[in-house]
Amino acid sequence: MDTNFEIIEKELINQLNFPVSDVLDDKEEINKRNSDLDRALSLGNLEHSKIKIYFEDDLSKKVVETTIWGVTDKRVILKKGIVIPINRIYKSI
Numbered sequence: 001m002d003t004n005f006e007i008i009e010k011e012l013i014n015q016l017n018f019p020v021s022d023v024l025d026d027k028e029e030i031n032k033r034n035s036d037l038d039r040a041l042s043l044g045n046l047e048h049s050k051i052k053i054y055f056e057d058d059l060s061k062k063v064v065e066t067t068i069w070g071v072t073d074k075r076v077i078l079k080k081g082i083v084i085p086i087n088r089i090y091k092s093i
Contacts, residue, residue: 005054005063006060006063008062008063008064013082013083016057017058017059018058018084019057019088021087022087023055023056023088032091033092037086038071040068040092041069041071043068044067045069048067049067050066050067051066052092052093053068053084053091054089054090055084057088061090064078064084066079067079071086
């Protein structure tokens with residue numbers, strides 16, 4: 001999956017613009033994304049493990065390797081208050 005995704009530093013994410021549309025349209029994929037984010041949150045809080053988040057802003061597909069600090073119903077929260085809208089995330093591993 002890495003081949004189409006540009007690596008980005010988490011500190012640059014706050015400069016990105018995110019459309020309101022969801023990058024996924026399949027209900028099962030959306031449910032899997034939510035489950036994977038919950039699992040990544042647990043890994044981050046318990047083991048301080050970094051994961052890769054594959055997402056898309058208004059320009060291109062990107063990937064960041066980071067620790068998830070929190071998950072709300074609409075956003076993933078990273079260190080220093082950096083957020084990625086869940087509807088713009090393809091997957092996390």
